[in-house]
Amino acid sequence: xxxxxxxxxxxxxxxxxxxxxxxxxxxxxxxxxxxxxxxxxxxxxxxxxxxxxxxxxxxxxxxxxxxxxxxxxxxxxxxxxxxxxxxxxxxxxxxxxxxxxxxxxxxxxxxxxxxxxxxxxxxxxxxxxxxxxxxxxxxxxxxxxxxxxxxxxxxxxxxxxxxxxxxxxxxxxxxxxxx
Numbered sequence: 001x002x003x004x005x006x007x008x009x010x011x012x013x014x015x016x017x018x019x020x021x022x023x024x025x026x027x028x029x030x031x032x033x034x035x036x037x038x039x040x041x042x043x044x045x046x047x048x049x050x051x052x053x054x055x056x057x058x059x060x061x062x063x064x065x066x067x068x069x070x071x072x073x074x075x076x077x078x079x080x081x082x083x084x085x086x087x088x089x090x091x092x093x094x095x096x097x098x099x100x101x102x103x104x105x106x107x108x109x110x111x112x113x114x115x116x117x118x119x120x121x122x123x124x125x126x127x128x129x130x131x132x133x134x135x136x137x138x139x140x141x142x143x144x145x146x147x148x149x150x151x152x153x154x155x156x157x158x159x160x161x162x163x164x165x166x167x168x169x170x171x172x173x174x175x176x177x178x179x
Contacts, residue, residue, distance in 0.1 A: 025149070028115075028171040032088050033073045033080060037162035042080055046070045049091075058100055066094045074108065078156050078166050086110040095125070102126040104135065108171070110142075118142025120173055122151060131155075137173055149173040 038044040052065025069091045075082035090106030104126040107119045119142065124135035133153045140147030151171040158165040 024174070026144075026171075026173045026175070028120075028169075028173065030074045030076060030085050030169055030171075031078045031082065031156060032167040032169055033075065034070065034165045034167065035072070036068070036164055039162070039164075045072045050093075052094060054097060056094065056096075056100060057098060062094055062100060064094055064097045068092050070106065074110075074169075078168070083112070085112055086115075090122075092126070099127065100129055102128060108169075115143055118144045120144050120147055120151075120171060126153065128155065137171065140173065140175060144173055144175045147173045147175040 033042070033045065035042050035045040036048075046068045047070075048066060048068050050065065050067035052063030052067075054064040056062045056064060070088060072088040073080075073084055074086040074088055075084055077083075086109045088106045088108055090104070092102040092104045092106075095101060095103040102125070104122065104124050106122050108122070109119050110116055119140055120137055121139040122135050123138045124133075126133050126135060131154065135151045135153055137147050137149040137151065149172045151169055154168045154170075156166040156168045
């Protein structure tokens with residue numbers, strides 16, 4: 001009878017080790033192009049669908065509650081002509097009454113290469129004026145099914161007049177290797 005708890009514990013350890021062995025960390029680096037103001041060479045990819053009431057003290061052009069829906073291109077490099085790797089589809093809301101901080105909900109949809117057809121889901125607070133923001137991965141599909149991890153988001157470039165920005169994104173994703 002005393003041997004049974006030991007055998008059960010050993011079996012649980014082996015199952016846990018096997019599950020850990022089936023996961024691997026993948027590092028992805030790409031650039032997200034958030035185009036709020038359309039230009040001749042690029043259409044708007046972020047559209048305000050709700051306008052907040054209260055002006056933000058840090059930036060009177062923004063309002064608490066402003067909401068944007070996005071379908072932003074993801075590219076290999078920072079240039080708009082760089083090869084596409086996918087799109088970032090979701091929304092962000094100016095969610096702080098005092099700071100420029102977003103509630104950021106997005107699916108990174110990969111359309112080329114070994115991750116074609118797979119997605120990574122991110123849901124987080126994004127303090128966009130911070131030099132590096134760490135946002136959690138809350139799931140995924142395809143090769144990223146059941147993903148966990150995080151992304152480091154950095155503002156690569158931003159235009160204060162048009163509000164267009166390019167973000168450098170480094171994702172560190174852990175998911176099952178075999179589906």
